[in-house]
Amino acid sequence: MGEIHRFGIATDSKLLENFDRLIEQKGYSNRSEALRYLIRASLIDVKWEDGEEDVVGTVTLVYNHHDRDLSDKLADHQHVYHNQIISALHVHLDAHNCLEVLVIRGRAWEIKKIADELIGAKGVTHGKLVKTATGKD
Amino acid sequence: MGEIHRFGIATDSKLLENFDRLIEQKGYSNRSEALRYLIRASLIDVKWEDGEEDVVGTVTLVYNHHDRDLSDKLADHQHVYHNQIISALHVHLDAHNCLEVLVIRGRAWEIKKIADELIGAKGVTHGKLVKTATGKD
Amino acid sequence: MGEIHRFGIATDSKLLENFDRLIEQKGYSNRSEALRYLIRASLIDVKWEDGEEDVVGTVTLVYNHHDRDLSDKLADHQHVYHNQIISALHVHLDAHNCLEVLVIRGRAWEIKKIADELIGAKGVTHGKLVKTATGKD
Amino acid sequence: MGEIHRFGIATDSKLLENFDRLIEQKGYSNRSEALRYLIRASLIDVKWEDGEEDVVGTVTLVYNHHDRDLSDKLADHQHVYHNQIISALHVHLDAHNCLEVLVIRGRAWEIKKIADELIGAKGVTHGKLVKTATGKD
Numbered sequence: 001m002g003e004i005h006r007f008g009i010a011t012d013s014k015l016l017e018n019f020d021r022l023i024e025q026k027g028y029s030n031r032s033e034a035l036r037y038l039i040r041a042s043l044i045d046v047k048w049e050d051g052e053e054d055v056v057g058t059v060t061l062v063y064n065h066h067d068r069d070l071s072d073k074l075a076d077h078q079h080v081y082h083n084q085i086i087s088a089l090h091v092h093l094d095a096h097n098c099l100e101v102l103v104i105r106g107r108a109w110e111i112k113k114i115a116d117e118l119i120g121a122k123g124v125t126h127g128k129l130v131k132t133a134t135g136k137d
Numbered sequence: 138m139g140e141i142h143r144f145g146i147a148t149d150s151k152l153l154e155n156f157d158r159l160i161e162q163k164g165y166s167n168r169s170e171a172l173r174y175l176i177r178a179s180l181i182d183v184k185w186e187d188g189e190e191d192v193v194g195t196v197t198l199v200y201n202h203h204d205r206d207l208s209d210k211l212a213d214h215q216h217v218y219h220n221q222i223i224s225a226l227h228v229h230l231d232a233h234n235c236l237e238v239l240v241i242r243g244r245a246w247e248i249k250k251i252a253d254e255l256i257g258a259k260g261v262t263h264g265k266l267v268k269t270a271t272g273k274d
Numbered sequence: 275m276g277e278i279h280r281f282g283i284a285t286d287s288k289l290l291e292n293f294d295r296l297i298e299q300k301g302y303s304n305r306s307e308a309l310r311y312l313i314r315a316s317l318i319d320v321k322w323e324d325g326e327e328d329v330v331g332t333v334t335l336v337y338n339h340h341d342r343d344l345s346d347k348l349a350d351h352q353h354v355y356h357n358q359i360i361s362a363l364h365v366h367l368d369a370h371n372c373l374e375v376l377v378i379r380g381r382a383w384e385i386k387k388i389a390d391e392l393i394g395a396k397g398v399t400h401g402k403l404v405k406t407a408t409g410k411d
Numbered sequence: 412m413g414e415i416h417r418f419g420i421a422t423d424s425k426l427l428e429n430f431d432r433l434i435e436q437k438g439y440s441n442r443s444e445a446l447r448y449l450i451r452a453s454l455i456d457v458k459w460e461d462g463e464e465d466v467v468g469t470v471t472l473v474y475n476h477h478d479r480d481l482s483d484k485l486a487d488h489q490h491v492y493h494n495q496i497i498s499a500l501h502v503h504l505d506a507h508n509c510l511e512v513l514v515i516r517g518r519a520w521e522i523k524k525i526a527d528e529l530i531g532a533k534g535v536t537h538g539k540l541v542k543t544a545t546g547k548d
Contacts, residue, residue: 005153009169010143011176014273019176022183027394032146038175039148039156040399046159056367058375060332060404089363091377093330097409101332101375103365120301125314128404130334135371135399136151164531177536193504195512197469197541226500228514230467234546238469238512240502257438262451262546267539272473272508280421283443285450288547290416293450296457306420312449313422313430320433410425 009035040133048131051109056134058103059115062126065098070123074100077121081114097125105134146172177270185245185268192270194241194248196255199263202235207260211237214258218251234262242271283309314407322382322405330408331378331385333392336400339372344397348374351395355388371399379408420446451544459519459542466544468515468522470529473537476509481534485511488532492525508536516545 011019019031028034047053063070078085084106091099102118104111112129119127148156156168165171184190200207215222221243228236239255241248249266256264285293293305302308321327337344352359358380365373376392378385386403393401422430430442439445458464474481489496495517502510513529515522523540530538 003150004147005150006145006147007153007168008143008145009172010141011169011173013140013142015173015176015180016142016144018180022180025183027391029396031144032148033396035146035172035175036148036152037399038172038179039152042175043152043155043159044400046162056336056373058332058334058373058404060406062330062406062409064409087363087365089361089375089377091361093379093408094410099330099332099377099406099409101363101377103363103373103375105367117301122303122307125311125409126318126406128406130332130402130404132334132336132373132400132402134367135336135338135373136368164528166533170533174536181537193473193510195469195471195510195541197543199467199543199546201546224500224502226498226512226514228498230516230545231547236467236469236514236543236546238500238514240500240510240512242504254438259440259444262448263455263543265541265543267469267471267541269471269473269510269537269539271504272475272510272536273505277424278421279424279427280419281427281442282417282419283446284415284417285443285447287414287416289447289450289454290418292454296454299457305418306422309420309446309449310422310426312446312453313426316449317426317429317433320436 044131044133047133048108052107054106054134055108055111056103056105056132057111057115058101058130058132059118060126060128060130061100061102061118061124062093063098063100063121063124064096065092066096067123070121073121074118077114077118078102084110084114181268181270184270188246189244191243192245192248192268194252194269195267196239196241196252197263197265197267198237198239198255198261199230200235200237200258200261201233202229203233204260207258210258211255214251214255215239221247221251318405318407321407325383326381328380328408329382329385330406331389332404332406333376333378333389334400334402334404335374335376335392335398336367337372337374337395337398338370339366340370341397344395347395348392351388351392352376358384358388455542455544458544462520463518465517466519466522466542468526468543469541470513470515470526471537471539471541472511472513472529472535473504474509474511474532474535475507476503477507478534481532484532485529488525488529489513495521495525 023034047055084104086103089101093099115129160171221241223240226238252266297308358378360377363375389403434445495515497514500512504510526540
């Protein structure tokens, strides 16, 4: 994590008042924490734009498990990309529908490609990629 | 704007280093300015979720101007909502296609409704709402 | 799923050509499948706006596991909302950082509230909510 | 626009029923129109990812007009990029705050760069880029 730095920020009182209300509403414990959160989120966007950085993503898939080809295809994909796909969580939504979340680590462009392939697989009814980071900085 | 407040923020040096790089890349003039920008953006999201706040939106529409019904319809809409639609900019993209940007002010739910009607109008090939604020805080 | 309906769609050839290229690139098996996917995605957006519908979300959290308070807090949250939080996946990113994905089911406003509380918890360095659906329609 | 093609799409009745409700709510005149809209929106996303395509964007900026440096800077920017920035609309939100919308045409990466510079300019309190297309396909 490195050492801790302190620096000052200047803002007009109206903005600060509104920000304090947001902090309370969102449950942050103080201004520093809320600001660090905003800083990290803006850095993550830039990392993913760049493409070559080591990042983490989660892919949420909803699909019908009666579709045998799909289950096989998803399993195949996960084996092809076993270096990137770290882990998976499977939830039975009802008698027909499943939700699967995969945690993928690698370079941004790689994760996007894997996510596209998974979300585009025949039988997947909805899919979404979350772009996050390794927490290292 | 009210008076200026100063307060301190604590962060580990790695995060700060990365943030300073982002500030340079995005062209902010200093940390205070970049942080104020992030604070404002997070406040705007909350205002729009609330629905009842006085906010500003811009709606970008792309459409084919040969469609007479559409031009009439867009003009009609703008008159019905003349209290909310402040101004419009029209650009001729080529012999067939137009882009129009409307600036709309009102309560969040109202602007969303107007934007939905405009974007859903027959002949509009693409449309998008930008959620912003009045700049007052 | 109900019976299958067929209906026609008319589009100019240029748009269709570009769409066919997108279908290939994204790996959809045919136009029907790609269109069903787009239809579903647009329905999910509306469900979440409404707030009262039964939907599913996944929350991705990155945090530092040395923060004991946080681990306790996250566990507490998950117990308070055990009716909504169906399942959780935990990944160790490195010696310090964890990633956790929670699958949450309930009404849209409820899931948003739970997600806000989790993402806002002190020590969470990044968090994101994916809005998806139960797959029922 | 080219000639018109017709093709069939198969979907289960429940999905179609929900889609018809969405069509009514959003004001589309029929299924073909709603589907063409969804197809176009998905193509626009891909174009912008690619970076080298000819696209159109609109940038919405909110700022305080008392900041002389900013007005000058925005004007300067617009002259440097006069080949890309086609047109601008200026609205006085109140005695202090202005909203400006710029229509920018060029390659995706170029527009992103110009938007970043404008949104990052000192004094801009909020800014957003809308990614749209020329309407040609």
